[in-house]
Amino acid sequence: MLETIGYKALVNRYKNRIFSYSIYMLRNSMDAEDVTQEVLIRLWNNMGKFKLPAAGSWIMRTTHNLCIDYLRRNQIARQRSVYIDEDDNSEEKIMDNHKENQPEITTQQNIVLEKIKNAVQKLPENLKSVFVLYEIEGFKYKEISSVLDIPINSVKVYMLRARKKLQEELKDYARQEA
Amino acid sequence: MQDKKLNNIDEEILDKIIAVAYKDAPVTDRIRIYLLTKKNPEVKKILNEYRQTAGNVKKIPLEECPDSVIKSLETKTGKENKSFIIKPAYAFAITVLVLSTLVFVLLNQNKEKEQVYSKAEIENAELQVKTSLAILNKVFKKTENLIREDILPKRVGKPVHKSLSIINEVLIGG
Amino acid sequence: MKYGKYLFIIMILITFSVYAQNEYSKEPGYFDFGDLTVFEKGDGVTEVFLESNIIKMVASATEEQEPELSLMLYGLKLIKVNVFEVSNKNEKGIRERIDETDKKLVSQKWDRIVRSKGKDETVNVYIKTSDKNNILGLVVTTVGNDDQAVFVNIVGNIDLKKIGKLGAKFDIPTLDKISKE
Numbered sequence: 001m002l003e004t005i006g007y008k009a010l011v012n013r014y015k016n017r018i019f020s021y022s023i024y025m026l027r028n029s030m031d032a033e034d035v036t037q038e039v040l041i042r043l044w045n046n047m048g049k050f051k052l053p054a055a056g057s058w059i060m061r062t063t064h065n066l067c068i069d070y071l072r073r074n075q076i077a078r079q080r081s082v083y084i085d086e087d088d089n090s091e092e093k094i095m096d097n098h099k100e101n102q103p104e105i106t107t108q109q110n111i112v113l114e115k116i117k118n119a120v121q122k123l124p125e126n127l128k129s130v131f132v133l134y135e136i137e138g139f140k141y142k143e144i145s146s147v148l149d150i151p152i153n154s155v156k157v158y159m160l161r162a163r164k165k166l167q168e169e170l171k172d173y174a175r176q177e178a
Numbered sequence: 179m180q181d182k183k184l185n186n187i188d189e190e191i192l193d194k195i196i197a198v199a200y201k202d203a204p205v206t207d208r209i210r211i212y213l214l215t216k217k218n219p220e221v222k223k224i225l226n227e228y229r230q231t232a233g234n235v236k237k238i239p240l241e242e243c244p245d246s247v248i249k250s251l252e253t254k255t256g257k258e259n260k261s262f263i264i265k266p267a268y269a270f271a272i273t274v275l276v277l278s279t280l281v282f283v284l285l286n287q288n289k290e291k292e293q294v295y296s297k298a299e300i301e302n303a304e305l306q307v308k309t310s311l312a313i314l315n316k317v318f319k320k321t322e323n324l325i326r327e328d329i330l331p332k333r334v335g336k337p338v339h340k341s342l343s344i345i346n347e348v349l350i351g352g
Numbered sequence: 353m354k355y356g357k358y359l360f361i362i363m364i365l366i367t368f369s370v371y372a373q374n375e376y377s378k379e380p381g382y383f384d385f386g387d388l389t390v391f392e393k394g395d396g397v398t399e400v401f402l403e404s405n406i407i408k409m410v411a412s413a414t415e416e417q418e419p420e421l422s423l424m425l426y427g428l429k430l431i432k433v434n435v436f437e438v439s440n441k442n443e444k445g446i447r448e449r450i451d452e453t454d455k456k457l458v459s460q461k462w463d464r465i466v467r468s469k470g471k472d473e474t475v476n477v478y479i480k481t482s483d484k485n486n487i488l489g490l491v492v493t494t495v496g497n498d499d500q501a502v503f504v505n506i507v508g509n510i511d512l513k514k515i516g517k518l519g520a521k522f523d524i525p526t527l528d529k530i531s532k533e
Contacts, residue, residue, distance in 0.1 A: 011248070011251075015243040015247070015248065016240040016241060016242055016243050017240060018243070019240075019241050019242070019243035019244075019247070020240045020241040023241050032241075033244060033246075033247050036243055036247050037247050037250060037251055040247075040248075040251050041251065109237070112234055113234060113237060113238055116231070116234050116235060116238060117238060120238075135235050135236070135238070136235075136238050136240065137240070160193055160196060160197075163196050163200060163228070163231075163232075164192075164196065166231065166235075167227065167228060167231055170231060270359060273359060274359060274362055274363075277359075277363060278362075278363075281363070295405075295406060295409050299406070300406070300409050300410060300413050301413075303402055303406045303407075303409065303410045304410045304413060304414060306400040306402060306431075307400075307402065307407070307410055307421070307425065307431060308522040309398065309400060309433070309522075310400045310402075310431050310433045310504070310506075311515060311518050311519040311522055312519055312522045313398075313433055313435065313502060313504065313519075314492065314504060314506075314515060314516075314519050315516060315519025315520050315522075316519075317475060317477075317492050317494050317502060317504070318477075318516060318519070320473065320475055320494065320496065321466050321468055321475045321477065
């Protein structure tokens, strides 16, 4: 019973983080849903095999690894995402599928946010994972190092590069709009 | 290099500007960049651009996980929960309980069996019993003397009365 | 596998705890004086430790020849007697132990029926009674000018009268003679 309570608490705490990370990495809400479900099932099966303070790292590591598996498996999907990159309308469609939960997106602020999200999605995989975990999911450098199994200095370097890259993307947006 | 000179901003300074914009920088760097913004308008411009982006990034919310994912999850974990495979922790607890009960019962059974003593052992024990009783008797006698000769003359009280009545009953045979 | 280690440790602890808890230790009339071996300095040391099994055997063996003793013994669960020779080395420790024992017994709601402190002699007698005023335990501590210290604990259904009578019987001058004097 205690395990069930613990599991429910972890699900409530991490479900959105898992889903967010998946959707940024996979750029596809259906795959993101599949990954989320798979991670939560694995969490259930592994309850008790890790200490609760380490649960967050375990969950996000599993999410990241599953996302990588999906990306490698779905080479065509990745190529499709490149095609989508070239097609601005298609990008909006990816996020549009998910906008069912956020029906009213009309304010300027939300438009800006959407642009930033799209720019984040375009980041290279290694920079994107660090950026999303830090800026959007709120993990610390040490935790990210554990999740992605990379040295902490690499996390800092990737973070810096991601920010620069994002800024360049947004400048491109601004130029295009102009 | 010339570009850098024009802007007077090298990569190191740019990295610091970005860190300050995203609020990652140590205090020393924040002070340094702040002072630079006073001297160099380009630094100020770049800092503001990054700050704006950083501000918007901080506002990005987590994507909401659809309820359908959780609902389908309940079905899957519920099915697995119904399996008869006992989790290791429960198996451990049950094993401890069963084994401790077994040990307790076995040990108690052993205790209930009469121990076999040799004749010599019983005789020795009988002697010890008598010795013990004799020692007790000696103590009671000593006490009676103490009460009579030492304490009684000095005070009379309930405890003394009680002791006396017990001693009298015990020693003299009431 | 990790549970196996804990299981083994728990089993050892359970086994030891069950062995450690003898029948008499659970009795209300039982009292633990602590480690008295520290006072065993001299030659004049007497120790009696009889548990219920051996007491019953003695009771059975003495049924015919000493029925009064036998009847008394059937009600007992433990007879524990320690006698030490008192010397300069252990006298202080013994007196301290007697004082500690007194405090503990009083705090455990034993009735102190005798507490006599003479010049060199100290005698304390305590009893533990049930709700129905039956005596379930007897503790005696004494240190005296005969250079002997005595610690006694008797557990079970105790009849002080009979104990006195029988004690007097076993080669000790009876009080009758003394009181007449």
